[in-house]
Amino acid sequence: MDNISFSIQNNVIEIGETTPKKKEVPNNNNNINSNMRYFNSSLKSESPLINTSNKPTICFATMCKNEEHCIQETLESVYKYIDTWVVCDTGSKDRTCEIVTEFFKEKNIPGTLYVDEWKGFDVNKTLLFDRCYKKAEYIMHLDADDLLIGDFTFTRGDAGKISYHINVKRGSSVYKCIVLFNNYYKWRFCGVAHTTIKCLDNIHKLTEGDLSDRAYYVISRDTGARSFDPEKYLKDAHRLSEQFFNTLLFDPDELNVRSAFYTAQSYMDSGKWKEAASWYSLYTQLKNTWWNEEIFESHMRIACCMIKMEYADDQIVDQMKKAIDIFPDRAEPYYTMGKYFNDKSRCDIGYTYLKNAKKADIVSVNKKYRLFVNPMVYGKYINDDLSVACYWTDRAEEGIALLEEILSDPEFDDRKERLLKNREHFTNKYNI
Numbered sequence: 001m002d003n004i005s006f007s008i009q010n011n012v013i014e015i016g017e018t019t020p021k022k023k024e025v026p027n028n029n030n031n032i033n034s035n036m037r038y039f040n041s042s043l044k045s046e047s048p049l050i051n052t053s054n055k056p057t058i059c060f061a062t063m064c065k066n067e068e069h070c071i072q073e074t075l076e077s078v079y080k081y082i083d084t085w086v087v088c089d090t091g092s093k094d095r096t097c098e099i100v101t102e103f104f105k106e107k108n109i110p111g112t113l114y115v116d117e118w119k120g121f122d123v124n125k126t127l128l129f130d131r132c133y134k135k136a137e138y139i140m141h142l143d144a145d146d147l148l149i150g151d152f153t154f155t156r157g158d159a160g161k162i163s164y165h166i167n168v169k170r171g172s173s174v175y176k177c178i179v180l181f182n183n184y185y186k187w188r189f190c191g192v193a194h195t196t197i198k199c200l201d202n203i204h205k206l207t208e209g210d211l212s213d214r215a216y217y218v219i220s221r222d223t224g225a226r227s228f229d230p231e232k233y234l235k236d237a238h239r240l241s242e243q244f245f246n247t248l249l250f251d252p253d254e255l256n257v258r259s260a261f262y263t264a265q266s267y268m269d270s271g272k273w274k275e276a277a278s279w280y281s282l283y284t285q286l287k288n289t290w291w292n293e294e295i296f297e298s299h300m301r302i303a304c305c306m307i308k309m310e311y312a313d314d315q316i317v318d319q320m321k322k323a324i325d326i327f328p329d330r331a332e333p334y335y336t337m338g339k340y341f342n343d344k345s346r347c348d349i350g351y352t353y354l355k356n357a358k359k360a361d362i363v364s365v366n367k368k369y370r371l372f373v374n375p376m377v378y379g380k381y382i383n384d385d386l387s388v389a390c391y392w393t394d395r396a397e398e399g400i401a402l403l404e405e406i407l408s409d410p411e412f413d414d415r416k417e418r419l420l421k422n423r424e425h426f427t428n429k430y431n432i
Contacts, residue, residue: 054155054156055154055155055156056136056137056138056154056155056156056158056159057083057084057136057137057138058081058082058083058136058137058138058139058140058154058180059082059083059084059085059086059111059132059135059136059138059139059140059183060078060079060082060084060085060086060111060139060140060142061085061086061087061128061129061132061139061140061141062074062087062088062128062141062142062143062144063087063088063089063090063124063125063128063143063144064087064088064089064090064092064096064100064144065089065090065091065092065096065118065225066092066093066094066096066225067092067094067096067144067145067224067225068092068094068095068096068099069223070144070145070221070223070224071096071099071100071144071145072099072103073147074142074143074144074145074146074147075099075100075103075104077146077147077148077149078140078142078148078152079103079104079107079109080152081140081148081152081154082109082136082140083109083136084109084110084111084135084136085104085109085110085111085112086111086112086114086128086131086132086135087100087111087112087113087114088113088114088115088116088124088127088128088131089113089114089115089116090115090116090117090118090124091115091116091117091118097113097115100113101113112131114131120192121189121191121192121193121195122188122189122190122191122192122195123189125189125195125197126187126188126189128141129141129181129186129187129188129189130186132183133183133186134183134184135183136183137159137182137183137184138154138159138180138181138182138183139180139181139183139187140179140180141179141180141181142179142218143220143224144224145220145221145222145223145224145227146218146219146220146221147218147219147221148216148217148218149216149217149218149219150214150215150216150217151215151216152216153214153216154180154211158209158211160206160209161182161206161207161208161209162181162182162185162199162202162206162207162208162209163178163180163181163182163199163208163209164178164179164180164181164208164209164210164211165177165178165179165208165209165210165211165212165370166178166179166180166211166212166214166216166217166218167212167214167217167218168217168218168219168220169217169218169219169220170219170220170222172374172375172376172377173372173373173374174217174366174373174374174375175370175371175372175373176210176212176370176371177218178197178208179218180209180211181197182199182206185199185200185201185202186199186200186201187199187200188200190253190255191243191253191255191258191259192239192240192242192243193236193239193240193262193266194236194240194258194262194265196253196254196255196258198253212366231270232270233266233267233269233270234266234267234270234272236262236266237263237266237267237270237272237275240259240262240263240266241259241263241279243255243259244256244259244260244263247259256286256288257283257286257288257289260279260282260283260286261279261280261283261294261298263279264276264277264278264279264280264282264283264298264301265301267279268280268301268304268305273305273308273309274305274309276301276305277301277302277305277306277309280298280299280301280302280305281298281302283295283298284298284299291371292326292327293327293369293370293371293372294371295326296323296326296327296330297323297371297372299319299320299322299323299326300320300323300332300333300336302319303316303319303320303323303333303336303337304336306319307336307340313344316337316340317337320333320336320337327369329360329361329364329365329368330360330365330369330373331356331357331358331360331362331365331374331377331378331382332357332372332373332374332377334353334354334356334357334360335353335354335357335377335382335385336377337349337350337353338350338351338352338353338354338356338357338382338385338386338389339354339385341353342354342385342388342389345392347388347389347391347392347393348389348392348393350385350388350389351386351389351390351393351395354382354385354386354389355386357377357378357382357386358379358382358386360378361378362375362378362379365378380405380406380409380411383402383403383405383406384402384406384412384415384419386399386402387399387400387402387403387422388422390402391422391425391426391429396426396429396430396432397432399426400423400426400432403419403422403423403426404423406419407419407420407423
């Protein structure tokens with residue numbers, strides 16, 4: 001890749017070696033208007049880019065639209081680990097396309113930028129993967145505002161699976177998500193939002209791999225152009241609810257149950273508590289809800305919606321108990337209720353819930369569960385709220401010990417002044 005060329009033809013920007021071969025490819029992707037032209041950067045289309053090093057080759061893939069404020073950071077986080085790239089833009093009016101092409105030209109990495117008509121997440125993402133097919137051994141797929149954090153390692157010893165889960169952090173939650181895809185196989189995205197992906201030709205019955213124990217992870221920043229739309233989540237809720245009803249009779253891609261769960265989540269993200277609770281309740285009553293982690297999460301979020309809607313305490317307690325009964329070793333429901341009762345000055349009840357949360361072990365939870373684990377409500381992160389409950393329930397020594405445990409911890413520097421003040425309150429009240 002010593003001599004990288006740069007050319008623009010028919011809404012396709014190509015960066016590659018100086019003597020590439022080009023051939024036109026018919027557009028069979030739901031009549032997407034892109035006037036696309038296939039560029040192969042001297043790779044044979046019937047064989048992925050392969051090298052003899054210990055690192056399998058990787059093609060970075062993403063879609064973008066008006067992401068000039070964030071996409072360069074995304075590219076900076078991945079470029080050291082990739083061999084080629086495919087970016088599909090769906091109509092940027094800013095400098096997104098220029099940033100992408102200038103970045104990869106500077107880094108001397110061959111690849112192709114396409115400009116496409118927007119048809120939908122399922123259609124456009126499938127097209128993205130079709131364009132990546134056999135350009136490298138694996139596809140690394142991130143959103144245009146995601147960040148890959150840590151020293152990404154993926155060796156031939158890791159290779160051989162159909163896909164790979166990596167930890168994703170979104171806000172305070174951590175979950176596993178497929179980020180690497182075997183590029184010897186064809187893939188299709190399904191759904192109007194919160195898409196699923198299917199391998200169309202896994203004839204070798206390859207299994208999924210898990211890289212969630214590695215030191216690297218992805219941050220889902222939610223800073224993309226869609227995040228600027230105040231009705232983003234509400235629009236998703238409407239699309240997903242329509243998808244739910246449309247798949248009641250015919251559901252070849254198994255989207256029906258999933259549509260109910262993510263309709264609920266989208267309503268919750270948009271602050272529509274009643275609608276969210278109703279859809280979560282519906283999800284828990286559907287016959288084909290096979291994932292207990294989502295049922296657990298649904299019951300917990302119904303309780304959270306009830307808190308927002310100011311239901312009676314006993315109703316909220318009864319609802320949250322449904323989540324606790326499913327996974328009593330998870331801290332999230334205990335912490336939510338402990339914080340709730342602390343805030344209502346019922347710290348005796350809050351203390352009991354928070355003590356149960358404190359008993360939960362984040363290491364075993366991470367090994368056992370895949371979805372919606374919030375590490376910020378485990379272990380030392382509970383000390384602050386639990387110490388408040390101790391103060392108001394005459395548990396001075398325990399409360400002071402909890403504060404001392406985190407006062408010298410750099411992770412709590414942003415609240416150190418308040419924690420020191422709370423320590424002083426213990427001293428003044430209990431003469432310790």
